[in-house]
Amino acid sequence: MSNSTIAAIILAAGKGTRMKSDLHKVLHPIAGRPMLLHLIDNVKTLNPEKTVVVVGAGRDQVERAAAPHGVATAHQVEQLGTGHAVQQAKDALGDFDGDVLILYGDVPLVSAETMQRLTGRLHGADSPAVVVLGFRPADPGAYGRVIVEPGSDRIAKMVEFKDANAAERAETLCNSGLMAVRSRDLFALLDRVGNDNAAGEYYLPDIVMLAAADGRASAVIETDASEVAGVNSRAELAMVEGAWQQSRRARAMADGATLIAPETVWFAYDTEVGRDVVIEPHVVFGPGAKIADGAVIHAFSHVEGASVSGGANVGPFARLRPGAVLEADSKVGNFVEVKNARLGKGAKASHLTYLGDAEVGAEANIGAGTITCNYDGFLKYRTVVGAGAFIGSNSALVAPVTIGDGAIVAAGSVVTRDVEADALVLARGTQEAKPGWAAKFRAIMAAKKRGG
Missing domain, CATH: 2.160.10.10 (Hexapeptide repeat proteins)
Structure with a gap:
C-alpha cells in the first residue's frame, strides 16, 4: 500500500426523481442510517485528509446531514454530467496533493477494503493514470462497458452504453463509476473532457481515454455487483436493504x-x-x-x-x-x-x-x-x-x-x-358488598323495559 494521502469526492447532486420523495435520495436509510452516512463512515476509516460532498438539488438537506461529520460540500448548480460534478470539488480540495477517491452517495455499500484496493492499484508498478472499479452484473443493461486488453487488467477502452456498438455492448464487465485518480492528474484531465456524446454531458469516464491518448494506461479492479448496487427507486432501496441485512445476519451467526x-x-x-x-x-x-x-x-x-x-x-x-x-x-x-x-x-x-x-x-x-x-x-x-x-x-x-x-x-x-x-x-378504595343488590337491580330494570 502507498503512504500517499487520500481525499474523497462523493457525488450527491442528482435529484433522485424516481424515489418520488421530499427526502433527498442519498438520505434515505439503509439499516437505520442514511445512505450517505454509510459511505462517509467507510471513508473515515481511511483517515482521509479531505472529504467533499458535491450537492445540487435538495442541497440544504444534504448539507445539514453532512455537516456534523466534518466534511466539506461543493455546489453543482447545473446537472451537466459526472465529469462536471467532480470539477465542482476542485476549490474545496484546494492544494491537496494525493489520491482522490470518487464515490457516489447513492452507492452506499462500498467497503473501506475496496477503496483501499483502488488506491493500492493506483500505486502499482505500472503506475496507472486511473483505476476504475468494475463489476459484472447479472444483467449489464445500460451500464457503461470496460474493455480490457487480453490477459491483463489494463483498460483498452471505456464506453457509455448509449455510445457503444454491438460488440462493446456484448462485454459483461461494467463501469461502476467509482475510481481512484491522483489529484494532480484528475482536474487536468477533466479540463479536457468534452460533451460530444449522445447525452451532451461531460462524462467522468472520458478521462481514461484522454490519459490513453497521452500514452498513459489505466487499470480496472473488480468487485461483486452487490457492493456497487445503486439506489434510484424505492424498489432498489429495498433490494439494497435486503442485501445489507442478509450479510449482517450471516456475520451475526458466524460470530456465534x-x-x-x-x-x-x-x-x-x-x-x-x-x-x-x-x-x-x-x-x-x-x-x-x-x-x-x-x-x-x-x-x-x-x-x-x-x-x-x-x-x-x-x-x-x-x-x-x-x-x-x-x-x-x-x-x-x-x-x-x-x-x-x-x-x-x-x-x-x-x-x-x-x-x-x-x-x-x-x-x-x-x-x-x-x-x-x-x-x-x-x-x-x-x-x-x-x-x-x-x-x-x-x-x-x-x-x-x-x-x-x-x-x-x-x-x-x-x-x-x-x-x-x-x-x-395498600392504596385503593375499600371493597364493599351489598347482598342481593344485583338481583333487585335486574328485576327493576326488567320491569322498566317491559313498560311496567
Missing part, C-alpha cells in the same frame, strides 16, 4: 449468535450481538442496541437504544426503547415496554407493563399491568423500586416516588408517596 429464522431478523447499522445470543423470529433492532453474550430475544420484539446484559430474557412481544438497560438475568416479558429505565440483576417485569424513567432494583418483581406514571404533561419524573420489592398487579406508581427495598405494593394500588423498606402499602 443463533438466529432461528434469519430472514425475519432485522438489524440496524450499529447493532452489537454477542456470542450464544438467541434471537427468535421477527425481531427488529433499531439503532443503538447492544446484546451481550447469552441473552435471549424472543419473537416479535423491538429493541432500540437499549443494552441487554448476559442471561437476560426479552419478550416475546416486548419493546425496549432508548435508555433501557437490562442487567444480568433480568426479564422483560410479553407486552412490556421499557424506556430510559434500568432493571437490576434478576429483576422481572413479565407481562403488560410500562416502565419509563425508572430504576428497578435486583430481584424486584413487577406485576402485570403495572405502570410508572412518569409524565405530567410538561416534565418527566423518576420512579425507584428497591431491591427485592414486589409490585402487585395493576398498580400505578406516580412519579417521583421511591419504593423501598423489600416493600410490597398491594395489587391495584395507586402509589403517590414514598414507601419505606419492607412495608406493605
Whole structure:
C-alpha cells in the first residue's frame, strides 16, 4: 500500500426523481442510517485528509446531514454530467496533493477494503493514470462497458452504453463509476473532457481515454455487483436493504449468535450481538442496541437504544426503547415496554407493563399491568423500586416516588408517596358488598323495559 494521502469526492447532486420523495435520495436509510452516512463512515476509516460532498438539488438537506461529520460540500448548480460534478470539488480540495477517491452517495455499500484496493492499484508498478472499479452484473443493461486488453487488467477502452456498438455492448464487465485518480492528474484531465456524446454531458469516464491518448494506461479492479448496487427507486432501496441485512445476519451467526429464522431478523447499522445470543423470529433492532453474550430475544420484539446484559430474557412481544438497560438475568416479558429505565440483576417485569424513567432494583418483581406514571404533561419524573420489592398487579406508581427495598405494593394500588423498606402499602378504595343488590337491580330494570 502507498503512504500517499487520500481525499474523497462523493457525488450527491442528482435529484433522485424516481424515489418520488421530499427526502433527498442519498438520505434515505439503509439499516437505520442514511445512505450517505454509510459511505462517509467507510471513508473515515481511511483517515482521509479531505472529504467533499458535491450537492445540487435538495442541497440544504444534504448539507445539514453532512455537516456534523466534518466534511466539506461543493455546489453543482447545473446537472451537466459526472465529469462536471467532480470539477465542482476542485476549490474545496484546494492544494491537496494525493489520491482522490470518487464515490457516489447513492452507492452506499462500498467497503473501506475496496477503496483501499483502488488506491493500492493506483500505486502499482505500472503506475496507472486511473483505476476504475468494475463489476459484472447479472444483467449489464445500460451500464457503461470496460474493455480490457487480453490477459491483463489494463483498460483498452471505456464506453457509455448509449455510445457503444454491438460488440462493446456484448462485454459483461461494467463501469461502476467509482475510481481512484491522483489529484494532480484528475482536474487536468477533466479540463479536457468534452460533451460530444449522445447525452451532451461531460462524462467522468472520458478521462481514461484522454490519459490513453497521452500514452498513459489505466487499470480496472473488480468487485461483486452487490457492493456497487445503486439506489434510484424505492424498489432498489429495498433490494439494497435486503442485501445489507442478509450479510449482517450471516456475520451475526458466524460470530456465534443463533438466529432461528434469519430472514425475519432485522438489524440496524450499529447493532452489537454477542456470542450464544438467541434471537427468535421477527425481531427488529433499531439503532443503538447492544446484546451481550447469552441473552435471549424472543419473537416479535423491538429493541432500540437499549443494552441487554448476559442471561437476560426479552419478550416475546416486548419493546425496549432508548435508555433501557437490562442487567444480568433480568426479564422483560410479553407486552412490556421499557424506556430510559434500568432493571437490576434478576429483576422481572413479565407481562403488560410500562416502565419509563425508572430504576428497578435486583430481584424486584413487577406485576402485570403495572405502570410508572412518569409524565405530567410538561416534565418527566423518576420512579425507584428497591431491591427485592414486589409490585402487585395493576398498580400505578406516580412519579417521583421511591419504593423501598423489600416493600410490597398491594395489587391495584395507586402509589403517590414514598414507601419505606419492607412495608406493605395498600392504596385503593375499600371493597364493599351489598347482598342481593344485583338481583333487585335486574328485576327493576326488567320491569322498566317491559313498560311496567
